[in-house]
Amino acid sequence: MTTGRETGLQRWLAFVERKDPSALPALVAEQAVFRSPAVHAPQPGRALVVGYLSAAMLVIGPTLRYHRTWQRDTGAILEFSATVGDREVQGVDIIEWDETGLIVDFTVMIRPLSALHAVITEMAARLSPPS
Amino acid sequence: MTTGRETGLQRWLAFVERKDPSALPALVAEQAVFRSPAVHAPQPGRALVVGYLSAAMLVIGPTLRYHRTWQRDTGAILEFSATVGDREVQGVDIIEWDETGLIVDFTVMIRPLSALHAVITEMAARLSPPS
Numbered sequence: 302m303t304t305g306r307e308t309g310l311q312r313w314l315a316f317v318e319r320k321d322p323s324a325l326p327a328l329v330a331e332q333a334v335f336r337s338p339a340v341h342a343p344q345p346g347r348a349l350v351v352g353y354l355s356a357a358m359l360v361i362g363p364t365l366r367y368h369r370t371w372q373r374d375t376g377a378i379l380e381f382s383a384t385v386g387d388r389e390v391q392g393v394d395i396i397e398w399d400e401t402g403l404i405v406d407f408t409v410m411i412r413p414l415s416a417l418h419a420v421i422t423e424m425a426a427r428l429s430p431p432s
Numbered sequence: 433m434t435t436g437r438e439t440g441l442q443r444w445l446a447f448v449e450r451k452d453p454s455a456l457p458a459l460v461a462e463q464a465v466f467r468s469p470a471v472h473a474p475q476p477g478r479a480l481v482v483g484y485l486s487a488a489m490l491v492i493g494p495t496l497r498y499h500r501t502w503q504r505d506t507g508a509i510l511e512f513s514a515t516v517g518d519r520e521v522q523g524v525d526i527i528e529w530d531e532t533g534l535i536v537d538f539t540v541m542i543r544p545l546s547a548l549h550a551v552i553t554e555m556a557a558r559l560s561p562p563s
Binding site: 336337338339340341369370371372373377378380389391392393395408409410411412413414415416417421 | 467468469470471472500501502503504508509511520522523524526539540541542543544545546547548552
């Protein structure tokens with residue numbers, strides 16, 4: 302990867318280590334897109350991307366562990382595991398950075414089906430506006 | 433990747449191009465494991481791995497297109513898209529090869545949820561024993 306993108310990966314891993322949500326907006330490009338494991342439509346723009354990633358950090362972050370990593374010129378795939386409720390979650394974060402190291406595309410996939418259902422239920426509780 | 437594993441990737445891509453199911457067993461190690469997008473339990477052994485990959489080729493193969501590829505020392509991730517029924521499927525094949533180029537681990541993840549449901553329905557029809 303180019304230097305800016307390597308920096309992006311390092312900053313992401315440091316963020317996941319510290320889990321400080323206030324640090325997230327500075328990692329994400331204004332035109333970034335989030336592609337959720339649940340919904341087909343891409344979620345465009347920094348505010349939505351930060352919203353999804355913040356909710357995901359609440360749901361998956363506490364038990365998140367990264368395993369295998371694959372890199373290419375513009376981004377990386379990070380394989381993760383986590384526990385949500387009584388479900389073991391396996392997934393991948395597919396992240397692309399721009400040349401300055403900002404996230405421009407963040408795709409998440411999760412297996413198996415039971416784990417995806419558990420994550421969707423917990424994410425929905427975090428993403429709903431308070432009533 | 434090491435030479436044997438690069439050969440494994442090339443042989444897999446050639447298989448996907450030709451889609452000849454009789455060529456599949458020769459690509460898979462006896463102790464291989466398949467990890468489906470649907471079910472938590474790993475499916476061990478060449479016969480099960482070949483069975484799942486053969487069914488997947490019937491369901492996804494006709495419209496399968498590979499996009500981004502990531503490589504590391506022991507394997508690769510291939511991002512794919514396909515159409516199943518009226519659903520657009522996006523997924524990754526996470527493949528590990530042994531040093532002779534045989535598949536030892538094959539994990540599939542699919543998004544979004546609607547696409548995973550469509551794939552599960554179609555795969556079940558192919559994997560059920562004839563009544």
